[in-house]
Amino acid sequence: MDDLRQKYLDAVAGATDESALEDIRVQAMGKQGEVALKMRELGKMTPDERQTAGPALNKLKDEITSAIAAKKSALADAALDERLRHEWLDVTLPGRPRPQGTIHPVSQVTDEVGAIFADMGFAVAEGPQIESDWFNFDALNIPPEHPTRTEMDTFYMHRDPGDDRPPHVLRTHTSPVQIRAMAKHGAPLRVIAPGRVYRADYDQTHTPMFHQIEGLALDRDLSMANLKWVLEEFFSAFFGTGVRTRLRASHFPFTEPSAEVDIQCSWEGGMVKVGEGDDWLEVLGSGMVHPKVLSAAGVDPDQWQGFAFGMGIDRLAMLKYGIPDLRAFFDSDLRWLRHYGFPALDVPTLHGGVNR
Ligand code: PHE
Numbered sequence: 001m002d003d004l005r006q007k008y009l010d011a012v013a014g015a016t017d018e019s020a021l022e023d024i025r026v027q028a029m030g031k032q033g034e035v036a037l038k039m040r041e042l043g044k045m046t047p048d049e050r051q052t053a054g055p056a057l058n059k060l061k062d063e064i065t066s067a068i069a070a071k072k073s074a075l076a077d078a079a080l081d082e083r084l085r086h087e088w089l090d091v092t093l094p095g096r097p098r099p100q101g102t103i104h105p106v107s108q109v110t111d112e113v114g115a116i117f118a119d120m121g122f123a124v125a126e127g128p129q130i131e132s133d134w135f136n137f138d139a140l141n142i143p144p145e146h147p148t149r150t151e152m153d154t155f156y157m158h159r160d161p162g163d164d165r166p167p168h169v170l171r172t173h174t175s176p177v178q179i180r181a182m183a184k185h186g187a188p189l190r191v192i193a194p195g196r197v198y199r200a201d202y203d204q205t206h207t208p209m210f211h212q213i214e215g216l217a218l219d220r221d222l223s224m225a226n227l228k229w230v231l232e233e234f235f236s237a238f239f240g241t242g243v244r245t246r247l248r249a250s251h252f253p254f255t256e257p258s259a260e261v262d263i264q265c266s267w268e269g270g271m272v273k274v275g276e277g278d279d280w281l282e283v284l285g286s287g288m289v290h291p292k293v294l295s296a297a298g299v300d301p302d303q304w305q306g307f308a309f310g311m312g313i314d315r316l317a318m319l320k321y322g323i324p325d326l327r328a329f330f331d332s333d334l335r336w337l338r339h340y341g342f343p344a345l346d347v348p349t350l351h352g353g354v355n356r
Pocket of ligand 1: 172173174175252255285286287308309310311
């Protein structure tokens with residue numbers, strides 16, 4: 001029995017994995033195992049012999065069983081240690097930075113302007129940025145020889161020799177959307193049209209691409225008085241303070257009469273403040289829609305009349321949020337975007353006040 005004990009305890013000590021241990025268990029204590037066979041021999045013994053051999057055999061069985069169990073858990077611990085050595089995870093590492101974008105001031109201001117005009121019953125209209133010269137010029141009462149075509153520094157689309165499609169341009173203003181909206185919806189009508197426009201021009205206050213917002217209202221009896229009210233209502237809501245406007249006689253081919261609109265402001269230490277003081281800042285062009293423009297868009301000028309205006313969105317953003325240089329708007333400089341952009345979940349709202 002001592003030999004058996006030594007044999008199996010050695011075997012258990014030498015086992016290197018669980019399946020070796022299982023083999024040992026079967027060999028010793030399985031139905032045909034050596035210890036099991038010895039147990040069976042108990043039957044042939046005398047009661048006296050059995051009295052000593054029985055408990056001894058049981059003890060041997062227990063010893064082997066617990067040796068196997070001990071070895072099994074030692075093997076499991078070793079396996080775990082091994083895994084821990086390879087699969088460790090440093091939970092004290094800082095999280096990976098997740099860059100967060102901001103809302104561009106142009107998007108923000110476009111939303112603000114849209115919300116204010118929506119309150120006054122204006123819907124949003126759209127048109128293509130690559131526009132036929134008919135929509136961009138002719139329909140707006142700007143004939144081919146008109147100086148405005150060159151004044152606006154128009155970008156013309158390339159045409160191969162022999163390609164005699166009518167010329168297309170990058171739209172120089174949002175006014176062609178007036179024509180598209182009138183042709184589509186007729187009168188009465190109230191729309192604004194924000195979007196990108198293009199002119200070959202580049203300095204501190206001009207970029208070849210910039211943003212305008214067009215406004216158009218048609219009805220039976222609209223006048224310049226309605227225009228002035230709508231604009232003052234708009235500027236006061238936009239700047240969050242009462243803003244007076246001043247209309248100066250001007251000229252656009254597509255409006256008659258035409259007016260440039262100034263808003264009240266003050267200049268202090270090179271800083272402009274809107275809605276106070278007695279200086280004036282020019283912010284938009286406007287007028288009563290020219291009868292020829294109504295006709296070109298299929299609206300009867302004997303039945304309908306209305307006003308239109310166009311202003312620079314980027315300009316509005318610079319004024320409201322104190323941004324000095326227009327060119328930086330479109331440089332995609334992350335530092336600029338972080339500084340002047342708005343957190344997506346915390347943009348200024350009309351009801352939330354204008355101060356950031
Ligand atoms: N389209 C003009 C511009 O770009 C602005 C304007 C729009 C003027 C509508 C009158 C009416 O300067």
